[in-house]
Amino acid sequence: MDVRRIRPEKYLRYLYLPNLFGTKRTKEILSVNPTVIPQREEAREVVIYTYDYDQGHLEEKSLANTEESFSYKNSGRNTWVNIDGLRKADVEAICQHYEIHPLLLEDILSINQRPKMDEVEGVLYCLLNMLYFNPQKNTVESEQISIVLGKDFVISFQEDASRDVFNPLRNRLKNAKSQIRQRTADYLLYSMLDLIVDNYFIVMEKLGEQIETLEEEVVRKSNKRSLAHINQLRKELIVLKRNVAPVRDLVSNIIRSESELLEDRTTKYFKDVYDHVVQAHDLTENYRDVMMNMQDLYVSNVNLRLNEVMKVMTIVTCLLAPATVVGGIFGMNFDIIPYAHHQWGFYFAVGIMLLVPLAMLYWFKRRGWF
Amino acid sequence: MDVRRIRPEKYLRYLYLPNLFGTKRTKEILSVNPTVIPQREEAREVVIYTYDYDQGHLEEKSLANTEESFSYKNSGRNTWVNIDGLRKADVEAICQHYEIHPLLLEDILSINQRPKMDEVEGVLYCLLNMLYFNPQKNTVESEQISIVLGKDFVISFQEDASRDVFNPLRNRLKNAKSQIRQRTADYLLYSMLDLIVDNYFIVMEKLGEQIETLEEEVVRKSNKRSLAHINQLRKELIVLKRNVAPVRDLVSNIIRSESELLEDRTTKYFKDVYDHVVQAHDLTENYRDVMMNMQDLYVSNVNLRLNEVMKVMTIVTCLLAPATVVGGIFGMNFDIIPYAHHQWGFYFAVGIMLLVPLAMLYWFKRRGWF
Amino acid sequence: MDVRRIRPEKYLRYLYLPNLFGTKRTKEILSVNPTVIPQREEAREVVIYTYDYDQGHLEEKSLANTEESFSYKNSGRNTWVNIDGLRKADVEAICQHYEIHPLLLEDILSINQRPKMDEVEGVLYCLLNMLYFNPQKNTVESEQISIVLGKDFVISFQEDASRDVFNPLRNRLKNAKSQIRQRTADYLLYSMLDLIVDNYFIVMEKLGEQIETLEEEVVRKSNKRSLAHINQLRKELIVLKRNVAPVRDLVSNIIRSESELLEDRTTKYFKDVYDHVVQAHDLTENYRDVMMNMQDLYVSNVNLRLNEVMKVMTIVTCLLAPATVVGGIFGMNFDIIPYAHHQWGFYFAVGIMLLVPLAMLYWFKRRGWF
Amino acid sequence: MDVRRIRPEKYLRYLYLPNLFGTKRTKEILSVNPTVIPQREEAREVVIYTYDYDQGHLEEKSLANTEESFSYKNSGRNTWVNIDGLRKADVEAICQHYEIHPLLLEDILSINQRPKMDEVEGVLYCLLNMLYFNPQKNTVESEQISIVLGKDFVISFQEDASRDVFNPLRNRLKNAKSQIRQRTADYLLYSMLDLIVDNYFIVMEKLGEQIETLEEEVVRKSNKRSLAHINQLRKELIVLKRNVAPVRDLVSNIIRSESELLEDRTTKYFKDVYDHVVQAHDLTENYRDVMMNMQDLYVSNVNLRLNEVMKVMTIVTCLLAPATVVGGIFGMNFDIIPYAHHQWGFYFAVGIMLLVPLAMLYWFKRRGWF
Amino acid sequence: MDVRRIRPEKYLRYLYLPNLFGTKRTKEILSVNPTVIPQREEAREVVIYTYDYDQGHLEEKSLANTEESFSYKNSGRNTWVNIDGLRKADVEAICQHYEIHPLLLEDILSINQRPKMDEVEGVLYCLLNMLYFNPQKNTVESEQISIVLGKDFVISFQEDASRDVFNPLRNRLKNAKSQIRQRTADYLLYSMLDLIVDNYFIVMEKLGEQIETLEEEVVRKSNKRSLAHINQLRKELIVLKRNVAPVRDLVSNIIRSESELLEDRTTKYFKDVYDHVVQAHDLTENYRDVMMNMQDLYVSNVNLRLNEVMKVMTIVTCLLAPATVVGGIFGMNFDIIPYAHHQWGFYFAVGIMLLVPLAMLYWFKRRGWF
Secondary structure, three states: OOOOOOOHHHHHOOOOHHHHOOHHHHHHHHOOOOOOHHHOOOOOOOEEEEEEEOOOOEEEEEEOOHHHHHHHOOOOOEEEEEEEOOOHHHHHHHHHHOOOOHHHHHHHHOOOOOOEEEEEOOEEEEEEEEEEEEOOOOEEEEEEEEEEEEOOEEEEEEOOOOOOOOHHHHHHHHOOOOHHHHOOHHHHHHHHHHHHHHHHHHHHHHHHHHHHHHHHHHHHOOOHHHHHHHHHHHHHHHHHHHHHHHHHHHHHHHHHOOOOOOOHHHHHHHHHHHHHHHHHHHHHHHHHHHHHHHHHHHHHHHHHHHHHHHHHHHHHHHHHHHHHHHHHHHOOOOOOOOOOOOOOHHHHHHHHHHHHHHHHHHHHHHOOOO | OOOOOOOHHHHHOOOOHHHHOOHHHHHHHHOOOOOOHHHOOOOOOOEEEEEEEOOOOEEEEEEOOHHHHHHHOOOOOEEEEEEEOOOHHHHHHHHHHOOOOHHHHHHHHOOOOOOEEEEEOOEEEEEEEEEEEEOOOOEEEEEEEEEEEEOOEEEEEEOOOOOOOOHHHHHHHHOOOOHHHHOOHHHHHHHHHHHHHHHHHHHHHHHHHHHHHHHHHHHHOOOHHHHHHHHHHHHHHHHHHHHHHHHHHHHHHHHHOOOOOOOHHHHHHHHHHHHHHHHHHHHHHHHHHHHHHHHHHHHHHHHHHHHHHHHHHHHHHHHHHHHHHHHHHHOOOOOOOOOOOOOOHHHHHHHHHHHHHHHHHHHHHHOOOO | OOOOOOOHHHHHOOOOHHHHOOHHHHHHHHOOOOOOHHHOOOOOOOEEEEEEEOOOOEEEEEEOOHHHHHHHOOOOOEEEEEEEOOOHHHHHHHHHHOOOOHHHHHHHHOOOOOOEEEEEOOEEEEEEEEEEEEOOOOEEEEEEEEEEEEOOEEEEEEOOOOOOOOHHHHHHHHOOOOHHHHOOHHHHHHHHHHHHHHHHHHHHHHHHHHHHHHHHHHHHOOOHHHHHHHHHHHHHHHHHHHHHHHHHHHHHHHHHOOOOOOOHHHHHHHHHHHHHHHHHHHHHHHHHHHHHHHHHHHHHHHHHHHHHHHHHHHHHHHHHHHHHHHHHHHOOOOOOOOOOOOOOHHHHHHHHHHHHHHHHHHHHHHOOOO | OOOOOOOHHHHHOOOOHHHHOOHHHHHHHHOOOOOOHHHOOOOOOOEEEEEEEOOOOEEEEEEOOHHHHHHHOOOOOEEEEEEEOOOHHHHHHHHHHOOOOHHHHHHHHOOOOOOEEEEEOOEEEEEEEEEEEEOOOOEEEEEEEEEEEEOOEEEEEEOOOOOOOOHHHHHHHHOOOOHHHHOOHHHHHHHHHHHHHHHHHHHHHHHHHHHHHHHHHHHHOOOHHHHHHHHHHHHHHHHHHHHHHHHHHHHHHHHHOOOOOOOHHHHHHHHHHHHHHHHHHHHHHHHHHHHHHHHHHHHHHHHHHHHHHHHHHHHHHHHHHHHHHHHHHHOOOOOOOOOOOOOOHHHHHHHHHHHHHHHHHHHHHHOOOO | OOOOOOOHHHHHOOOOHHHHOOHHHHHHHHOOOOOOHHHOOOOOOOEEEEEEEOOOOEEEEEEOOHHHHHHHOOOOOEEEEEEEOOOHHHHHHHHHHOOOOHHHHHHHHOOOOOOEEEEEOOEEEEEEEEEEEEOOOOEEEEEEEEEEEEOOEEEEEEOOOOOOOOHHHHHHHHOOOOHHHHOOHHHHHHHHHHHHHHHHHHHHHHHHHHHHHHHHHHHHOOOHHHHHHHHHHHHHHHHHHHHHHHHHHHHHHHHHOOOOOOOHHHHHHHHHHHHHHHHHHHHHHHHHHHHHHHHHHHHHHHHHHHHHHHHHHHHHHHHHHHHHHHHHHHOOOOOOOOOOOOOOHHHHHHHHHHHHHHHHHHHHHHOOOO
């Protein structure tokens, strides 16, 4: 991911109206097709590392290719193979070696999948999305993560080699006294899910900041730009909800699973993750509610402004009224016009022109318009 | 289906307003009556083919009439009879030969049915709709598909002989190493459902493109045409949802079924289909949300424009005000008008006419209206 | 029911505004009180007929009074007694003879009941409403139907003697080869429910036509009349939903019932009815959605029209502006007015009057207002 | 309750705007606190009566104090003690004598409770609200009713001594042949619940009349008063729903209860009550829908009227336009004005003034504005 | 918490518009992250007290540090340790001594948690929020409460030492005859939950008063300030709902729990709490409904006012019309103007100017606009 801050696209996108409203993003969000496998591009870069550990022992290794990981199978210790960047050949090789069902292989290579959990032939498979907030585009981006839990091993697949979700786990693994080293492989799975779910809150916090800024914007001036931002944020909330909601089922399926891979004493950890996912899901509902408030606020604000504009017009029109009427009356070219030759006629007429609007304004004031 | 692109109807329908809003389509969508059997027209063309296969053997045959398929019953191999185009006599003949319950016969011949799954007297019956996106009319069209899974046979019925949903299966059947050849008939059923469900996503992608185009249109100019398009798309989403939602129950009923026709090892494939249907259903909800956003966007946009128009009117009215007032005052035909004979009187009056609107504009600016 | 087409009420009701909006109908819909038994008027006309049948035998008889039906009890054949038009004495007599629980007697005589199914002391009782579309008033009318299924007998009660819901069944009964003759009494119950549910779709089709007409009306001119029609149709949809939704539970209760009166092999027929009721209920939801679209369409249309009106006003105001300003300037009665004596002064002033509005129109055009 | 019809408050409340909108009622509705026991005022008047009955015997007695009822305990017959008006000491005495759990005592004395059913130490306790429609204030008022069903006795507590919910039961008890005399105490409980639930429909009927009147009002003139009435009725519907919805659970809990106090043959009576409560609840949803329609109708009506007003303004403005332009042109004080000295100049100018607005009106007509 | 009433912030916040709309509060509400443990500041002040009690004995003690509480473990009596103010070291010490699972330790120290109940290794853990209404900021504030129920002990943790939720319990404990002294520790847990839930109603009552005030405000003048207040209250209702809804599950989990820590006879007390939580949750829904009414009321009111303003404009414009037309006609500088030299010409023209608007007003009146 490009992290340089000054990018021309960033500013140019505001010049073209549909860009401001992110209509391309709409298509991106809606055109989800989990079934078209060939669409995934082969990763240009692949990073592979393994951790082979138990309570007393830790072997950390960065691998050049997937084949090197094969030797760790049945090492007698817990093995974690992490593959960052997906290439079809690599995934096939490792799935064959670890005897993973072809359906799971398909899922790992698929894109746009809905988060889910599967138990197939002795392994437990989790597919979910890591979420990132892209501050350049103000979008919620996702990276598909696949985790395979088997007897004594965990294999994790990440789409994007340039960022590693599981970095914080490395340090914990190095610490021989950490829970993760005392436990079986299912605890590693828990740690991974926990990490991913915790990240949801960080993305939501970023969205929360966006919403705060947006609310200030809407309150100040309800114009096309703030409308565009409301529209844009509502779309990102759809992305958020879509990724968070199914994870509830995923984790609750793990808790209810009777797989031998899951130790009883790990259940309470998964329950903890579950509590967090439920809270994350509740929060997305809160975000939705706040955005509905915002939409109402926007509409109310625009209406209020229209009201104000109309009031000014009414005042001005009232100011015009006597000038038009009186001016119209005494401007006519009749020979005989009363007071036309009177000394104070002009001032009398101008007096009416001034007094009538003042009276009208007073009357409006009393009706509570200003 | 007529595939020629230049059709006069395509353009003429925009001339007549209710056509633009697709009111006929509304009736089409709402007038669903699953019970009136005689309404189905007899197919003008019927295409029948059978595949009789097992791991080592494949017999593919295009038949002239349904009777030819009778010999495959109890062939000892898996038999797939596909009937493209429905004629009452054909369906009755084949149902009688394969001992299919009269209620199912009725369902096969019915129209406008809600997708459902039934287990009746040893066969498993699925009725669901293949969806197509009609680019000429921008509508979602459906073709009713009936699939009967029996012991060693699958009979599929399609409404329309001019297009064949199951084309991709033919190639897979020819490949002796494909899963489909290794397995029992329920795997063929899975493959069919998978194909149909996958197609939902393609239809949705097309609708997603429509929505993107529509959003651009709404953002640019919120006029009667974009209103018509919003209205139209919301109706198609009803069609989409109606066809997708019940398929969830259909597949989940298959998974929970304890029929002997379904092998245990096929369950995980149906679970895969189930995941996809759930995702498709979630997506239809997303589409709905996006269309609600669009409706809000449209209304907000129209209001914004009204606001802008009103602002211009207010400015213009304010410009008129001093001209009317001052012109009214000095245009009156009194004998004695102050400054009337003064050298700079005219310029003094015109000066007021110019300064007052400028002051008002400055005041509006400060109140944040422009 | 009066079937003559030309009725003065039909046209007069449009003269009085609340009539147009059907406020009386609102009260009718809302004032449902299932508990006031004495409100039901005694039927002026009662039609009774019985069918005593089995596979080989059919005795059809039109009765003068309920007592005549008593002899068919325990005839050894299936007996269907149909009573068209309710009189308290008749119902009590027959209930006593057939040993039907007083609570059911009360239900049969009640009005405004919610559809329900009960099993009380060996009989199975269904109460539901036949729906009709009244084309004169554009309302959905209901007729309460009670069906009692006992051992070897079915007794059906209809409110209105002038129309007979179960007419189609008579012909089927006369056909000795029809399913209905081969089966026990529960199949007759199924046939009745099927008939009633099928009728819901016919009513909905009628409503669908109303909605199509309404949509055309709303698209053409969004005025008070179309508003009244939207309001009216939304109320009829409430009636529709109220009558259809509980029938789902009714049929599903029959399916789940373990009553000895229901043969196992009839269950799949009830399942078929259930599928249809579910579809009918889904459709009412679709109708609701379409009516929400319509309401949005109406509001958007009114707003669009307001916008258009305002644009015209703005254009006209802009046209007025220079005439007012320039006319105001040169209409003042000062002695010294520049160019007043100039040969082309008048044409110069008129030129400004024409050029300024043209420039403004050009500017509006560019801002995309027209 | 004061039943005199002419009360000054009734009319004065319309003078003060927030009164018209019933903001105090809002607080009343929202400030529900079930936990503050001391808030209940001691009843000024208490009416106590007992019925000691079985099939052959009936003893009716009006008591001076609660102690007198103690003797009926274990009378061998069914005893009904009704206490109209709550005083802490009375309730405590009777609860102690009949060995009712302190928690129930608390519930009986509490206010603002949600309807519920409890089984505590051998007695069955129902708390629900009798609803009344107050025609003076157009509000739904509730009176908390507690019913304790024990072995052979029913004790009922009513808040307000001035009205007695259970009056109709007295006559039925006096009739030795009535069901109520043939049965055990649970049938009395059923009769009470039935009476209360039936009353809900009467309150709803009253609200239905209100809604009809309101709809007529909204259709005629959508002003601040009709807005206030909509707002007011929506609040009363909240009260209605709040009191009706939990009674569903209450009755369904009784049905599912396995208490020995409930005879099997009474279950079908409770099912009957349940059907009515469900219908009442469905109806409150219908009321809600109708009120949403009303709100939409109101908004649409106001918009329509705005549209009409704007159209008149536009017509008038268009009428002004040529007068202003032509008058402005020919009113300028230039020496040389074309046609100024022409014989028909004046008429020519006035002709333009008349023709232009006619042309504009024709054009508007064609665009379908009038 | 600062309790001094006169604070400059209180008034200054109204000067800055986004402050009025509470956009910072939006961020506060949305940025919930239950996972960032280090964010909690160490309490500056910690108040610890213990109650060691049984039926006959009570030892109350205020402790200087947590270590002093250790001796009460296994005292043979019920022990309640209350820790007001959280410091990491203290909590860790006490958790270690009472053998509380590290996951619970984490939960106790966490912030922003969703209310939940857990059973981990022999203890029952409840986490929920005490709610307070802050009258300065008009916000709902929460204080996280953790309660650990073990064999013979209850440990409660409160965030804020400056206020003690459980004060009312102290007096009850001192009363040797109170239920709380007769019972096991689970009754103490019940008393705590009851106290917290009862407090929700007090907070809601405060909000109810806010809503009443707001409704009056909206009814009087629908301006930016009332819009801000609606927006603000809707946000606080989100906070309320978020804290109340999960407590339902919490209490219902306790009721369904089969933990040995919970006596059977205490269940009915928890059921009582459950009833209250359900009622509290229903009430939050009522609040939501009322706020939706308010939003509708606000929008309708603004529209009504716009309508009124537009009517005045229309009247004024109509008044102008004849003056402009007639004045324009007779103000033209043609030589020959009819009636120009007539004696009553001027009065005739002025008469038209007056009669035409009167006629128009009469016509408007008849169309029901005023």
